[in-house]
Amino acid sequence: MDTHTEKLEGTPQDRVIIFDTTLRDGEQALRASLSRRAKLELAHAIARLNVDVMEVGFPVSSPEDFMSVQEIANQVRGPRICGLARAVENDIIQCANALKSAEQSRIHTFIATSPIHLKHKLRMSLEQAKTSAIGSIKLARQYCDDVEFSCEDAARTPIDDLCFMVDAAIEAGARTINLPDTVGYTTPQEYAFMIEQLRNRVPNINKAILSVHCHNDLGLAVANSMAAIQAGARQIECTVNGIGERAGNCSLEEVAMIINTRKDLYNLSSGIKTQEIVRTSHQVAQICNMPVQANKAIVGDNAFAHSSGIHQDGVLKAENTYEIIKPSQVGIKANELNLTSRSGRHVIAHRLTTLGYSEQEYDLDQFYQQFLNLADKKGAVYDYDLEALMYNNLLEQADDHYQLSFLNTTTTTNQVSSATVALRMGDQSTSEAATGNGPVEATYKAINRITNTPLNLVQYQLSAKGEGESAIGQVDIVVESAGQRYHGAGLATDIVEASAKAYINVLNLLHRAEQIEQAKQQNVKPTQTSHQGVSHEA
Numbered sequence: 001m002d003t004h005t006e007k008l009e010g011t012p013q014d015r016v017i018i019f020d021t022t023l024r025d026g027e028q029a030l031r032a033s034l035s036r037r038a039k040l041e042l043a044h045a046i047a048r049l050n051v052d053v054m055e056v057g058f059p060v061s062s063p064e065d066f067m068s069v070q071e072i073a074n075q076v077r078g079p080r081i082c083g084l085a086r087a088v089e090n091d092i093i094q095c096a097n098a099l100k101s102a103e104q105s106r107i108h109t110f111i112a113t114s115p116i117h118l119k120h121k122l123r124m125s126l127e128q129a130k131t132s133a134i135g136s137i138k139l140a141r142q143y144c145d146d147v148e149f150s151c152e153d154a155a156r157t158p159i160d161d162l163c164f165m166v167d168a169a170i171e172a173g174a175r176t177i178n179l180p181d182t183v184g185y186t187t188p189q190e191y192a193f194m195i196e197q198l199r200n201r202v203p204n205i206n207k208a209i210l211s212v213h214c215h216n217d218l219g220l221a222v223a224n225s226m227a228a229i230q231a232g233a234r235q236i237e238c239t240v241n242g243i244g245e246r247a248g249n250c251s252l253e254e255v256a257m258i259i260n261t262r263k264d265l266y267n268l269s270s271g272i273k274t275q276e277i278v279r280t281s282h283q284v285a286q287i288c289n290m291p292v293q294a295n296k297a298i299v300g301d302n303a304f305a306h307s308s309g310i311h312q313d314g315v316l317k318a319e320n321t322y323e324i325i326k327p328s329q330v331g332i333k334a335n336e337l338n339l340t341s342r343s344g345r346h347v348i349a350h351r352l353t354t355l356g357y358s359e360q361e362y363d364l365d366q367f368y369q370q371f372l373n374l375a376d377k378k379g380a381v382y383d384y385d386l387e388a389l390m391y392n393n394l395l396e397q398a399d400d401h402y403q404l405s406f407l408n409t410t411t412t413t414n415q416v417s418s419a420t421v422a423l424r425m426g427d428q429s430t431s432e433a434a435t436g437n438g439p440v441e442a443t444y445k446a447i448n449r450i451t452n453t454p455l456n457l458v459q460y461q462l463s464a465k466g467e468g469e470s471a472i473g474q475v476d477i478v479v480e481s482a483g484q485r486y487h488g489a490g491l492a493t494d495i496v497e498a499s500a501k502a503y504i505n506v507l508n509l510l511h512r513a514e515q516i517e518q519a520k521q522q523n524v525k526p527t528q529t530s531h532q533g534v535s536h537e538a
């Protein structure tokens, strides 16, 4: 017996063996099979997770897969390397050959035992399947001490038939007996009962480790696996991100974190380095071209994101109010607090503090209303949106002479655009309409009519802050007046509004310059006004 088998056989009752089959069951379900290079890269990543056993291919299936298993066996150290083989002589010999250079190897052979599979697929009796299984296990044992045998479709096999097969397989030399729910049909209670029955009825059952391999057709793969573990199974076959045939396999990260998080309930452990989970998940998703749904447990983009005000307030006060796992446990730096119109004041104040604003710089209730208006318009609000709101607040201080109170533009293909603008100037409000070659020109003309101060626009630049549809528009303009250049900026979700704000920003700078000039002539100190973020070029 080699040391690893001793280790597995001597595994304390509270240790669950993690058997990863991402590169076999997971890979066989991909729309495009993986290259050797890709499999090797993933094998290294999965080894870093510290799985106990790694099933990396089906060597007889193609020359490339044979070489891939061979390469992984040759190069990847840590986990035991396993290959799959039908209960067919050549499959087992090919598998043994591919695994030759592994430091620790396992041959996994299988045959179906359910009436449906025996009758329709294999076209053999249970007795014939048993004979094949015994022959294959014995042959595999000639090459490798560590042989696993699976009763394919065990969950749909009558319990008497299963006991009959398992007893024979252990007698033939299988060290691990796997009882797959091949079609994801069983339920936790049924599956646990099956394990209990085998443990009670098969005389030599203690000579093997019982293993489970669940598919997710009814979304029960993880629940079934954990129920079987509670009933005494000690190996879970699983895949990273739960990839695998049809709806996938039991997800490795979920069982690892259940074992880790619910020690109080299961009193079990695994060797998984949980901090590697998210990194490995990303690699698998990318290399397998199989993205992970955002709300997937443990590894989905949303798994550590809090989006509603009550939850955000809770986690800001104490993370465990809404988090059962620390992000760092799975390799994520921090949780995320997404800002939407479902967010509340606490998270806004917290985010503004993080961005460097002190509470004295804004009125929270007022800022929150502005935030809600923006959030209702945009859906998602980002840090740069909060900064833009702050920035606009500074630009629109009460002592700004000109303030935009209304803007309406219409644009029709092949026709001039029109704009109606209302500006507040102190206590007065004036509106004007104008047409132009585009909505921005029409807006600027309307503003000129109100202020009677036509500006010489020398530069206009529009840029997007943020990405995609939720980006916010920033307009930067340079205007010349009396030989001086003024820079104005405006930010808004609507780019015409951003353009208007940039223009008004310059008008206010000019107005301010006039005030300063007058004050100088009268030798009076002007009131202080802050124009952060706006440069005034001479």
Ligand SMILES: CC(=O)SCCNC(=O)CCNC(=O)[C@H](O)C(C)(C)COP(=O)(O)OP(=O)(O)OC[C@H]1O[C@@H](n2cnc3c(N)ncnc32)[C@H](O)[C@@H]1OP(=O)(O)O
Residues within 6 Å of the ligand: 025, 028, 058, 060, 061, 062, 085, 086, 087, 088, 110, 111, 112, 121, 122, 123, 152, 182, 245
């Ligand atoms: C539940 C699972 O996930 S099992 C693993 C499934 N994975 C794969 O199938 C991926 C790799 N498979 C392959 O590359 C190919 O299917 C091969 C090389 C295994 C076989 O290819 P082929 O010889 O062309 O046969 P094909 O795949 O069409 O049919 C499967 C044959 O294997 C037989 N078979 C299926 N399972 C077993 C088994 N465990 N033991 C013995 N024979 C089996 C079937 O009855 C069928 O035999 P038949 O040709 O006498 O009817």
Ligand SMILES: CC(C)C(=O)C(=O)O
Residues within 6 Å of the ligand: 025, 110, 150, 152, 153, 178, 180, 181, 182, 183, 213, 215
């Ligand atoms: C070969 C076995 C373990 C299998 O993949 C299944 O039954 O799903």
